[in-house]
Amino acid sequence: MTSPNESPFKSKSGIQRIFKAAQYSAQGLKAAFKHEAAFRQELLLCAIMTPLAFYVGRTLLETLFLLATLVGVLIVELLNSALEALADQISLEHHPLLGRAKDLGSAAVMLAIVFTTIVWIAIAIDPFI
Template sequence: MTSPSPYKSTGGLQRIVRAFRYSMQGLGAAWRHEAAFRQEAVLAAILIPLGLWWGHTPLERLLLTGMIVGVLIIELLNSAIEALADAISTDHHPLLGRAKDIGSAAVLLMLLLTAATWACVLIPRWVST
């Protein structure tokens, strides 16, 4: 039988405080080291207020803003994959390259879904029938 990992926390309020601190460190690292995350975060700072303003119902506001937050989430995951791959090796390796490409594809799909969602919510208002 294996013993529990010494790196795994046991719980409680202290775990929540540490988890929040680690999350803030992760956001800071993404901001400092990932140009794509910075670009998307700046766009989010513009688009989230617009989504809250342009959404007529709570559901529309959730869709418009939630999709933008989704882009940031997928970008964070993609950046984590890329950082891990680079930590393993910066030499070309087909599996590491595949992992990076798949992460990039996830960001692309999320961006396309976000654009489609915004279009479905907003275009009917601006196009007269």
């Protein structure tokens, strides 16, 4: 029995929790792929850029940094999509605060993409400067 302040949906501890968490994560990735065009586009870009990271990166750390920026874009996009889904669940009507929340999420994605672009360009041109 759960206490009045505890969510009945909160999982318990142990190995079962790890399996449930992995299941929920897989469901989230599947939902993002199915419902979010931006996530699919960014995932395609990551599929193209991942092999390039091994070519452009001259050291293990550079390669990992290039890959980390790609994963960072996907993470921020997932969080933005989650925020937008919650906002749409609350109300489909225009509300200034919901609009601001969506704009902030979109800005976070844009900053992640800009940062990724800067890192990739910097690492790619470093040998020439």
